Amino acid sequence: MRVMFCAAATALCLAFAAAAEEPVATDTTLAEVAAQLAAPAVLRGKFEQTREVRILSKPLHSSGHFVLSDLGLFWQQEQPVASILIADSERLLQSVGDGPLQSVDVARNPVVLTFSQSFLSIFRGDEAQLREQFDVAFQPGTAEGRWRITLNPVNYPMSEAIKSIKLDGREYIETLTVTSRSSETTTISFSDLQTEPVELTEHEIQLYAR
Amino acid sequence: MRSSFTRGNLPLFTWAALLLAAIAVAAVQVSSSDAWVRSNIFELLPASDYDPLHEQASRVVDAELGTRLIFFVGHPDRDIAKQSAETLGAALDELDLLGSVTIRVDESQFAAIGAFYYPYRSRLLSDSQLEQIDNDPDGVEAAAVAKLYSPFGSTGDLATDPFFLFADSLQAMLPAERSLSLDDGYLWAEKGGRNYIFIMANLLAPSLSIAEQEVLATRINGALDELQTAHPELDVLKTGFSFYAHEATQSAKGEISTIGVGSLIGLILLVISAFRSLRPLSLIVVSILAGCVIALGVTLSIFGFVHLFTLVFGASLIGVSVDYSFHYIADDAFGDDAWTAETGISNIFPGITLGLATSVLAYLALTVAPFPGLQQLAVFSTAGLIGAYLTLIAMTRIMRKRFKRHPQSAVLTFAERYTSAWRGHSKRSQAIMVLVLLALVAAGALRLNVNDDVRMLQSQPAELVEQESAIQELLGVAQAGTFLLVAKDDEQSLLQEEERIRVHLDELIADGSLDSYQAISRWVPSFQRQLRSGEAWNELMTTRLLSLYDALEVHREDAVEALANLTREAPILELQSWLQSPVSEQFRNLWLDTEGPESASIILLFGIDDIGLLSDYTVINKGRELSSLFGKYRTRVVEMLAAAYVAILLGLAWRYGLLRAARVLAPPVLAGLLALSVISVAGGTLNLFNFLALILVLGIGIDFTIFIAEAKHDPESTMFAITLSAITTILSFGLLSLSSTFAVHSFGITVLIGIACAYLLCPVAMKAREEGDEG
Numbered sequence: 001m002r003v004m005f006c007a008a009a010t011a012l013c014l015a016f017a018a019a020a021e022e023p024v025a026t027d028t029t030l031a032e033v034a035a036q037l038a039a040p041a042v043l044r045g046k047f048e049q050t051r052e053v054r055i056l057s058k059p060l061h062s063s064g065h066f067v068l069s070d071l072g073l074f075w076q077q078e079q080p081v082a083s084i085l086i087a088d089s090e091r092l093l094q095s096v097g098d099g100p101l102q103s104v105d106v107a108r109n110p111v112v113l114t115f116s117q118s119f120l121s122i123f124r125g126d127e128a129q130l131r132e133q134f135d136v137a138f139q140p141g142t143a144e145g146r147w148r149i150t151l152n153p154v155n156y157p158m159s160e161a162i163k164s165i166k167l168d169g170r171e172y173i174e175t176l177t178v179t180s181r182s183s184e185t186t187t188i189s190f191s192d193l194q195t196e197p198v199e200l201t202e203h204e205i206q207l208y209a210r
Numbered sequence: 211m212r213s214s215f216t217r218g219n220l221p222l223f224t225w226a227a228l229l230l231a232a233i234a235v236a237a238v239q240v241s242s243s244d245a246w247v248r249s250n251i252f253e254l255l256p257a258s259d260y261d262p263l264h265e266q267a268s269r270v271v272d273a274e275l276g277t278r279l280i281f282f283v284g285h286p287d288r289d290i291a292k293q294s295a296e297t298l299g300a301a302l303d304e305l306d307l308l309g310s311v312t313i314r315v316d317e318s319q320f321a322a323i324g325a326f327y328y329p330y331r332s333r334l335l336s337d338s339q340l341e342q343i344d345n346d347p348d349g350v351e352a353a354a355v356a357k358l359y360s361p362f363g364s365t366g367d368l369a370t371d372p373f374f375l376f377a378d379s380l381q382a383m384l385p386a387e388r389s390l391s392l393d394d395g396y397l398w399a400e401k402g403g404r405n406y407i408f409i410m411a412n413l414l415a416p417s418l419s420i421a422e423q424e425v426l427a428t429r430i431n432g433a434l435d436e437l438q439t440a441h442p443e444l445d446v447l448k449t450g451f452s453f454y455a456h457e458a459t460q461s462a463k464g465e466i467s468t469i470g471v472g473s474l475i476g477l478i479l480l481v482i483s484a485f486r487s488l489r490p491l492s493l494i495v496v497s498i499l500a501g502c503v504i505a506l507g508v509t510l511s512i513f514g515f516v517h518l519f520t521l522v523f524g525a526s527l528i529g530v531s532v533d534y535s536f537h538y539i540a541d542d543a544f545g546d547d548a549w550t551a552e553t554g555i556s557n558i559f560p561g562i563t564l565g566l567a568t569s570v571l572a573y574l575a576l577t578v579a580p581f582p583g584l585q586q587l588a589v590f591s592t593a594g595l596i597g598a599y600l601t602l603i604a605m606t607r608i609m610r611k612r613f614k615r616h617p618q619s620a621v622l623t624f625a626e627r628y629t630s631a632w633r634g635h636s637k638r639s640q641a642i643m644v645l646v647l648l649a650l651v652a653a654g655a656l657r658l659n660v661n662d663d664v665r666m667l668q669s670q671p672a673e674l675v676e677q678e679s680a681i682q683e684l685l686g687v688a689q690a691g692t693f694l695l696v697a698k699d700d701e702q703s704l705l706q707e708e709e710r711i712r713v714h715l716d717e718l719i720a721d722g723s724l725d726s727y728q729a730i731s732r733w734v735p736s737f738q739r740q741l742r743s744g745e746a747w748n749e750l751m752t753t754r755l756l757s758l759y760d761a762l763e764v765h766r767e768d769a770v771e772a773l774a775n776l777t778r779e780a781p782i783l784e785l786q787s788w789l790q791s792p793v794s795e796q797f798r799n800l801w802l803d804t805e806g807p808e809s810a811s812i813i814l815l816f817g818i819d820d821i822g823l824l825s826d827y828t829v830i831n832k833g834r835e836l837s838s839l840f841g842k843y844r845t846r847v848v849e850m851l852a853a854a855y856v857a858i859l860l861g862l863a864w865r866y867g868l869l870r871a872a873r874v875l876a877p878p879v880l881a882g883l884l885a886l887s888v889i890s891v892a893g894g895t896l897n898l899f900n901f902l903a904l905i906l907v908l909g910i911g912i913d914f915t916i917f918i919a920e921a922k923h924d925p926e927s928t929m930f931a932i933t934l935s936a937i938t939t940i941l942s943f944g945l946l947s948l949s950s951t952f953a954v955h956s957f958g959i960t961v962l963i964g965i966a967c968a969y970l971l972c973p974v975a976m977k978a979r980e981e982g983d984e985g
Contacts, residue, residue, distance in 0.1 A: 049361060055369045055772070057765055062359045075361065083356050096356040099349075119361070132393075155394060156317035188361060 030138040033147055037125025040195035043068045051186040068123050069200050071208045087116035114158050133158060145170050225604035229500055232507025239510040249459040249518045250417040254583030263810050267695045267830055270799050276416040279450035282684055284406035285443055294437050294444055295407040301433035302411050307426055309414040314395035326793045330783040331371060332747035333740035336382035339375055343746045351754050369772055372755060383732055399684040404445055406684055423456040449678040457671045461950045462518040469525035473942040480937055484621045490613055494535045497601040501531040504597030509590045520586045522954055527591055529942025531598035533935035534562045538602055542613045544927035551606040561920040565913035566599045572909025576902055625933040626926050632973035647880060654887020661895035662840035664833050666952035692818050695828040697810040701785055704809040705736035725817030730800050734788045751776045840898045847901040855879055874919050874975045878911030881967035885960045899953045903960035910939060911968030915975035925976050936969035
């Protein structure tokens with residue numbers, strides 16, 4: 001019966017971190033896109049990110065490259081400062097500059113974990129996972145084969161931070177636009193997307209092992 | 211006095227008046243209050259003899275413990291778990307006894323917490339933030355830049371929190387909890403393939419009446435049964451003080467009827483076998499009923515209520531209160547033709563009066579421990595015995611027909627054979643027997659183990675205990691129950707003191723000696739700490755803001771304006787504004803509302819293994835306090851018993867001479883020691899209640915030897931009555947030993963063994979008398 005004290009703490013403090021696995025009704029065209037996204041075992045490429053921040057006169061530009069595989073997402077920013085992020089469904093590691101790779105305490109940073117998990121779901125076309133976290137709207141694009149997916153977060157804590165995420169693409173995601181609650185936008189464009197070789201190279205495996 | 215009291219109608223009138231008064235008191239109390247029978251375990255326990263603050267802290271803690279109910283609803287299918295949680299929640303919501311029921315977490319509260327603290331963000335820097343600002347400001351700046359570019363997650367407002375410190379400060383204020391996760395507003399835990407949803411409810415009142423407990427348990431169990439039928443794979447765990455209390459009440463009720471009915475049936479069979487007649491029963495039943503009514507009336511008039519615990523013990527009173535009647539009936543049955551009620555009463559008067567006096571003394575000695583439960587028990591039993599005694603004397607005024615013993619009765623035959631067997635034994639064989647018994651006592655003393663755990667006061671149904679530990683596992687936090695009481699002259703010194711203590715607690719957490727804690731100063735730092743934080747903040751802004759903004763190409767005038775805003779003196783967070791804000795709702799009871807100028811608070815500790823680590827502080831642990839109190843009174847009872855033995859020995863020596871007095875006293879003393887030895891040799895542990903039972907073994911056991919010592923004619927009639935009374939006592943306390951409440955069981959088993967031994971040894975006193983006569 002003394003457990004009950006924890007409950008007071010519990011209700012307020014531990015109310016974080018999302019987990020989800022629940023398939024809902026499917027949308028055929030969306031399902032096709034999702035299948036397409038999920039198809040490659042390894043996806044690699046370059047990214048360019050533009051972030052608009054309210055008091056900044058100019059948007060912030062950054063760029064680098066990434067690898068997506070069974071091992072998770074490897075995200076290496078090269079400009080303007082070097083940083084590395086490694087995310088899988090359970091953990092998040094990051095390093096700044098030449099500093100060591102540090103594990104982010106996801107229990108204390110549920111928003112970050114949720115975000116990185118959603119990011120993984122987006123890249124992997126994990127529709128069920130996405131529907132757990134977002135209202136998903138699918139629009140065929142104007143040009144042949146193009147599409148837009150709009151994700152509106154439904155769950156705390158994502159809904160507190162993010163207004164919407166828009167994904168544009170054809171075969172793969174080409175642009176990802178995140179609009180925050182405070183109307184700041186982050187646009188990430190992907191280029192040079194490669195699915196060959198189909199397996200991770202030795203060098204790439206080394207990257208994850210850092 | 212004897213002649214005037216035992217003759218005439220005075221005893222009859224006295225008895226009738228007392229009985230009527232008792233009935234009137236009982237009727238008034240029972241009709242005026244629903245709560246005349248109570249079951250709250252706290253009402254049995256002594257008020258702690260600590261200072262008022264300690265007392266107040268304990269009350270806060272008790273209220274917390276007493277009112278909270280926790281459920282986990284688990285099913286492999288998350289949707290079914292959700293539906294079931296909602297169904298249970300709806301059932302709980304309908305209960306008027308519950309104040310709040312939480313199934314889904316109100317997510318807006320997180321935003322509210324952020325909004326409350328944001329204005330004070332410069333005042334709330336965490337230990338690691340302060341350290342980093344002092345030692346590695348480059349790192350702070352680099353981390354801010356990295357966050358700004360990170361594709362993941364929200365950062366914060368570059369204008370008002372340019373180094374994005376607030377989110378980390380806030381997180382440091384909340385203890386890290388990893389075991390439950392939030393999804394769709396529900397708090398989830400996973401175990402054994404099931405997904406569990408956490409539900410919490412609070413009772414409006416800290417303790418429930420028996421009727422309310424019943425309503426609560428019936429409604430909740432009903433809802434759970436329906437859910438279980440609908441979804442066989444569903445697993446619902448529940449815990450809460452009220453569930454334990456309800457189980458305890460149910461088992462107490464069962465025990466009262468088992469002991470009461472069992473004693474009565476045994477008594478009837480015994481009377482039939484001894485007298486082949488039901489007539490003696492009329493006297494016995496009247497004396498029991500009158501005794502019980504008087505006991506209830508006196509108890510209610512003194513305490514205003516009667517506790518179930520008292521009634522469980524009180525049910526065994528039946529076995530003791532019939533003794534006086536047995537002596538009278540036996541005297542009659544063995545009397546010659548000239549025997550009249552007057553002869554009978556004057557024959558047994560010295561014996562039963564002395565017996566009553568020693569029993570009453572024994573019961574009153576129970577009040578040595580300041581446990582309200584024991585005091586009530588003593589009052590109930592004393593009143594019951596006096597009632598039964600007066601009933602007998604009053605009844606002899608109106609009973610005219612003689613009782614006849616049944617010549618072939620097994621009880622009589624046994625009593626006669628046992629008495630003559632003792633007569634046949636030489637002094638030497640008696641001495642050998644005593645030596646053998648002393649050896650057994652010594653063997654027991656070698657294996658003696660004591661256990662003063664407070665939980666012996668309440669039955670601990672295995673199912674509830676299992677569910678509670680399953681819930682602990684799901685919550686991932688070990689049980690709370692230990693608190694630190696912090697008191698200082700004023701609010702600020704108190705918060706500073708808490709901060710000092712928390713440094714130590716954080717070390718204990720790092721060691722793994724403590725799971726976590728809750729303290730006010732975590733949510734409201736002292737002014738001293740806030741000022742220190744503000745200085746570090748200003749230092750960081752003054753030295754680093756412009757370089758950060760330059761790197762981001764912020765317009766210079768915007769940067770200068772931001773710097774001015776950021777270094778402007780920030781408001782300081784006052785305890786009162788926190789206490790009055792909804793964000794403190796779950797935690798504000800940690801602040802004690804003292805009446806004087808001093809300030810006091812509680813720090814809750816979770817999963818502390820070794821209280822010795824906290825020896826510098828005022829540690830409150832109700833369970834431990836009570837356990838140590840039990841230990842203290844166990845020692846005191848032993849001392850008091852020793853003193854009582856000496857006092858009784860001296861008293862008896864005055865009447866019988868020292869040698870015979872020793873022979874009268876030896877059987878109950880040896881019987882008590884044997885009872886403890888048998889329990890110890892059998893591997894049991896001893897507690898306060900075993901020793902309290904020794905008081906009764908002494909009180910009842912010495913009745914046996916006194917009756918023998920005072921017997922007017924041949925010892926067979928006395929032995930016959932003693933045999934009857936020993937059987938009834940053994941029967942009723944034997945039934946008590948079946949209790950699921952360990953304290954009651956301990957008491958029962960000790961009296962059972964003790965009285966059996968006291969009976970078997972009591973002819974020692976008879977021999978003494980004959981030898982005394984000869985010598």
